[in-house]
Amino acid sequence: MVSLKEHNTFGIEAGCKRFVEYTTADKLASVLREMRGEEPTPVFHIGAGSNLVFTADYPGTILHSAIKTCEIVEETPDGHVLLRVGSGYVWDELVQWTLSNGLYGLENLSLIPGEVGASAVQNVGAYGKEAGQFIVRVEALAAADGSLRTFTHDECHYAYRSSVFKHALRGQYYITHVTYRLSQHFTPDLSYRALSGEVARRALDLAQLSASDVRNLVCELRRSKLPEPCEVGSAGSFFMNPVVPAEKAQALAKAYPDMPHFDAEGGVKIPAAWLIEQAGWKGKRLGQAGVWPKQALVLVNYGGATGQDILSLSQQIQADVRAQFGIALHPEAIFVP
Numbered sequence: 001m002v003s004l005k006e007h008n009t010f011g012i013e014a015g016c017k018r019f020v021e022y023t024t025a026d027k028l029a030s031v032l033r034e035m036r037g038e039e040p041t042p043v044f045h046i047g048a049g050s051n052l053v054f055t056a057d058y059p060g061t062i063l064h065s066a067i068k069t070c071e072i073v074e075e076t077p078d079g080h081v082l083l084r085v086g087s088g089y090v091w092d093e094l095v096q097w098t099l100s101n102g103l104y105g106l107e108n109l110s111l112i113p114g115e116v117g118a119s120a121v122q123n124v125g126a127y128g129k130e131a132g133q134f135i136v137r138v139e140a141l142a143a144a145d146g147s148l149r150t151f152t153h154d155e156c157h158y159a160y161r162s163s164v165f166k167h168a169l170r171g172q173y174y175i176t177h178v179t180y181r182l183s184q185h186f187t188p189d190l191s192y193r194a195l196s197g198e199v200a201r202r203a204l205d206l207a208q209l210s211a212s213d214v215r216n217l218v219c220e221l222r223r224s225k226l227p228e229p230c231e232v233g234s235a236g237s238f239f240m241n242p243v244v245p246a247e248k249a250q251a252l253a254k255a256y257p258d259m260p261h262f263d264a265e266g267g268v269k270i271p272a273a274w275l276i277e278q279a280g281w282k283g284k285r286l287g288q289a290g291v292w293p294k295q296a297l298v299l300v301n302y303g304g305a306t307g308q309d310i311l312s313l314s315q316q317i318q319a320d321v322r323a324q325f326g327i328a329l330h331p332e333a334i335f336v337p
């Protein structure tokens with residue numbers, strides 16, 4: 001067994017039969033060709049493992065992209081740039097690179113763990129922005145026959161933490177490159193309340209605000225709430241924020257007048273962190289697995305927790321939130337196998 005401990009941010013001790021890293025799309029194609037000639041085994045492709053819970057050893061091959069290219073492929077007359085990036089590029093290094101090269105848009109997505117390939121599967125998001133809104137195309141190899149396919153933005157079906165790669169085509173394509181459309185002109189997006197609140201609290205001059213200032217603010221906000229990945233294992237937000245029908249939200253708001261809620265597509269979004277905190281789980285521990293004291297949406301491994309410990313903790317939280325509020329919480333994290 002090859003250890004996967006360094007390949008999941010929860011730091012869960014699990015193994016796999018074979019671990020294969022590739023540096024180009026051609027190398028991935030030849031790995032897939034070789035595997036077709038062998039006895040079939042399960043295959044799973046990971047990114048940085050920042051959204052995974054290994055609940056047992058993986059009985060097959062784990063693939064990982066180490067394609068780390070980054071090239072400007074087009075400059076448009078309206079002041080935009082198309083940037084084609086390898087799926088193994090570390091997300092936050094990309095954000096840094098874009099800002100140092102005068103390309104804007106990704107600053108609100110600073111410090112999100114993970115890699116470029118996963119940004120296109122998971123549609124990572126924070127502080128009012130989602131990766132999918134910058135993605136113009138995704139290049140991927142078909143798992144079945146190694147053929148290359150380019151998906152347009154529309155074919156990716158981006159929605160809240162969701163894409164065609166996560167659902168309809170799950171496991172069927174391995175992403176090699178993602179092309180983002182970024183602006184050469186910086187316009188701050190402070191629509192997310194926590195961010196505008198911080199700008200106001202510090203009495204910052206909006207006219208002087210640079211993209212690096214926004215990045216620094218986002219980094220500070222994240223560091224104040226989320227555990228440092230090198231110190232405490234976690235997968236960031238463990239659950240997605242549920243969207244409930246308007247009538248349901250109204251009834252709950254009567255019973256809980258302080259309940260935060262936001263209009264969203266399809267209903268009203270209620271922060272999962274608030275529901276978990278109300279259900280009494282914030283800061284609680286079950287053995288080595290626990291709920292982060294500064295942000296109830298984050299489950300953590302205090303050292304030595306297994307994937308089963310995390311699974312069991314998450315199920316108990318789901319049961320309590322369902323019993324108290326009649327709301328089902330859905331994990332953002334993915335259980336493997």
Ligand code: EPU
Binds near residue numbers: 238272
């Ligand atoms: N809240 C609580 N208790 C807590 C924390 C938050 O009641 O312990 C309530 C507060 O009322 C707060 C509301 O929840 O106003 C929302 O909290 P926050 O703004 O911190 O955002 P979130 O909904 O908890 C989402 C993303 C994060 C992203 C932040 C900032 C999801 C699942 N999570 O969290 O993404 O960083 O917004 O934009 O949508 C991630 O996906 O790994 C992640 C960290």
